[in-house]
Amino acid sequence: MKIIAVDLDEILAETARALLKRKKNRINWKRINWNELSSYNLWEIEKLEISKQKSVEIFLWFLVGAGLWNKIDPVVGAKTKLKEFKKRWYKLHVVTARHFLLRFATWIWLYLNYKHIFDSVEFANFFTRFSTKKSEICKKLWADIIIEDNLENAIECANEWIKVYLIDKPWNQAYDKKKHKWIIKVNSWSEIEI
Numbered sequence: 001m002k003i004i005a006v007d008l009d010e011i012l013a014e015t016a017r018a019l020l021k022r023k024k025n026r027i028n029w030k031r032i033n034w035n036e037l038s039s040y041n042l043w044e045i046e047k048l049e050i051s052k053q054k055s056v057e058i059f060l061w062f063l064v065g066a067g068l069w070n071k072i073d074p075v076v077g078a079k080t081k082l083k084e085f086k087k088r089w090y091k092l093h094v095v096t097a098r099h100f101l102l103r104f105a106t107w108i109w110l111y112l113n114y115k116h117i118f119d120s121v122e123f124a125n126f127f128t129r130f131s132t133k134k135s136e137i138c139k140k141l142w143a144d145i146i147i148e149d150n151l152e153n154a155i156e157c158a159n160e161w162i163k164v165y166l167i168d169k170p171w172n173q174a175y176d177k178k179k180h181k182w183i184i185k186v187n188s189w190s191e192i193e194i
């Protein structure tokens with residue numbers, strides 16, 4: 001039996017696309033497209049000229065309404081693949097960087113889009129005093145595999161001997177096949193073979 005940790009934003013949910021749509025492709029009064037998201041930390045994208053605090057708040061306020069008034073689509077191919085894993089009795093856990101305060105919106109969204117798939121939802125509380133490393137959560141769950149889109153999280157987990165599947169996104173282009181040996185980069189869910 002395998003235990004798999006699955007990231008939420010951008011792996012299960014098209015959060016950034018939904019956010020940009022909602023904001024009509026304008027963040028901090030600057031125009032930006034999904035392809036231009038060279039970092040998931042908006043404050044690292046020069047042209048946005050945005051502070052870290054404001055970036056974090058934008059996501060936080062958007063996610064408060066996730067599953068309610070903010071429509072976020074599931075990522076194509078995720079559910080089909082996860083159902084396959086489920087048939088093989090793999091244990092599946094959501095491991096998200098999201099804040100614990102977002103748990104209700106998160107649970108609702110997961111219920112609407114991935115009903116009866118996951119065994120638990122773990123919140124890493126990034127950007128708060130209570131933040132936990134994703135690798136710590138994986139170890140607690142005995143997960144040997146994580147599916148991620150954030151390269152920093154991927155490296156951090158790989159350093160703790162957790163096998164990582166990194167799904168290609170504009171913000172993880174610094175991935176280097178030679179350097180990041182424990183990380184397998186794929187283009188989409190359909191390429192993940194466990």
Ligand SMILES: [Mg+2]
Nearest residue numbers: 007009010149
């Ligand atoms: Mg993510």
